[in-house]
Amino acid sequence: MSHLRLERLERRFPGTATPAVDGISLDLPQGALLALLGPSGCGKTTTLRMIAGLEAPDGGRILVAGRDVTPLPPHRRNMGVVFQSYALFPHLSAAANVSFGLEMRGVARAERAKRVADALALVGLADLSARKPRQLSGGQQQRVALARALAPQPDLLLLDEPLSALDAKLREEVRDEIRAVQQRLGTTTVFVTHDQTEALAMADLVAVMNRGRIEQLASPEEVFERPATRFVATFVGRATILAAEVIGEGLLRAGGVTLQAAETPAAGRVDVFIRPHHLRHLTPDAPAENVLEARVLRRIYTGDIITLECESAAGRLLAEMPGGTPGAAARPGDALRLGVDPADLRVFPA
Numbered sequence: 001m002s003h004l005r006l007e008r009l010e011r012r013f014p015g016t017a018t019p020a021v022d023g024i025s026l027d028l029p030q031g032a033l034l035a036l037l038g039p040s041g042c043g044k045t046t047t048l049r050m051i052a053g054l055e056a057p058d059g060g061r062i063l064v065a066g067r068d069v070t071p072l073p074p075h076r077r078n079m080g081v082v083f084q085s086y087a088l089f090p091h092l093s094a095a096a097n098v099s100f101g102l103e104m105r106g107v108a109r110a111e112r113a114k115r116v117a118d119a120l121a122l123v124g125l126a127d128l129s130a131r132k133p134r135q136l137s138g139g140q141q142q143r144v145a146l147a148r149a150l151a152p153q154p155d156l157l158l159l160d161e162p163l164s165a166l167d168a169k170l171r172e173e174v175r176d177e178i179r180a181v182q183q184r185l186g187t188t189t190v191f192v193t194h195d196q197t198e199a200l201a202m203a204d205l206v207a208v209m210n211r212g213r214i215e216q217l218a219s220p221e222e223v224f225e226r227p228a229t230r231f232v233a234t235f236v237g238r239a240t241i242l243a244a245e246v247i248g249e250g251l252l253r254a255g256g257v258t259l260q261a262a263e264t265p266a267a268g269r270v271d272v273f274i275r276p277h278h279l280r281h282l283t284p285d286a287p288a289e290n291v292l293e294a295r296v297l298r299r300i301y302t303g304d305i306i307t308l309e310c311e312s313a314a315g316r317l318l319a320e321m322p323g324g325t326p327g328a329a330a331r332p333g334d335a336l337r338l339g340v341d342p343a344d345l346r347v348f349p350a
């Protein structure tokens with residue numbers, strides 16, 4: 001059953017030509033984590049702020065557990081919010097910061113103490129509860145902010161780029177912790193990020209946004225393997241893009257090469273997207289539905305994966321070979337036979 005429902009949610013800022021959020025609808029099941037993913041300015045934060053009640057929509061409705069919360073002020077929505085900046089009270093200890101929201105909600109003292117201890121233990125900060133924010137690292141401060149958001153047992157947890165102030169290593173650590181805590185509590189969560197790795201690693205559902213609209217709403221695997229639009233194909237992950245023409249049902253001509261695709265438009269010029277890991281190394285006599293004869297231009301070693309930049313009659317190709325496999329041994333100048341399944345070609349009108 002849907003726990004959070006957005007119905008044609010809309011926001012137009014006065015004096016702007018295009019809506020910041022242009023009619024967004026979605027259903028999020030109880031306990032799921034939704035990532036709003038998209039480039040700067042696509043409307044992620046505005047969407048989150050409308051859910052939180054910090055921004056009034058110009059149209060549409062927000063329902064939580066079937067209840068219309070659209071007219072309610074933020075403090076009557078029972079939502080926990082974590083922002084990019086930790087926004088902790090500097091003069092209060094970690095425990096007092098977490099306790100503050102509970103006091104505001106009129107939770108009794110004994111119950112408050114228990115909830116504060118539980119929330120800080122949940123984020124691994126039980127031992128540091130007496131510290132002030134300046135005595136805590138960035139990662140620890142963000143954990144306090146998370147504990148503060150979770151202590152009131154919100155119906156919905158809202159996170160706006162909560163990791164962007166942290167350095168790369170810490171970001172991964174806190175990311176995995178947030179996800180673990182969220183899953184343990186089963187709190188339905190909306191997470192705003194422009195970082196695709198973060199979205200793919202954390203989310204049950206990813207909404208890829210562009211210009212105030214959702215271009216695709218699907219699982220991380222689906223978004224990555226089967227991008228629904230050209231925008232999604234280019235924004236999420238890397239891809240080879242070949243200019244081609246439809247020459248028959250499921251048949252394409254790219255440069256001098258004929259390719260089979262599972263789905264193509266009826267006719268016309270198209271762009272063919274191929275994910276680098278979908279290009280397989282073929283031995284000289286291996287049969288394959290699509291064969292691209294290529295020559296290696298550049299070999300980029302990044303440990304587990306070797307990226308090969310190749311040229312072919314169809315155009316430039318980007319291939320990823322798992323380390324230790326025959327394809328990974330290819331060097332600049334080597335000839336390479338690459339195969340790709342028809343189902344792995346994504347074809348969009350040019």
Ligand code: ATP
Binds near residue numbers: 013041045047
């Ligand atoms: P970022 O990742 O940069 O925060 P975002 O996807 O969260 O981007 P929003 O902050 O939701 O995007 O902004 C969406 C659009 O609305 C942008 O074009 C932005 O300039 C505009 N916008 C946001 N807030 C206001 C405001 N208060 N007044 C006018 N325009 C605004």
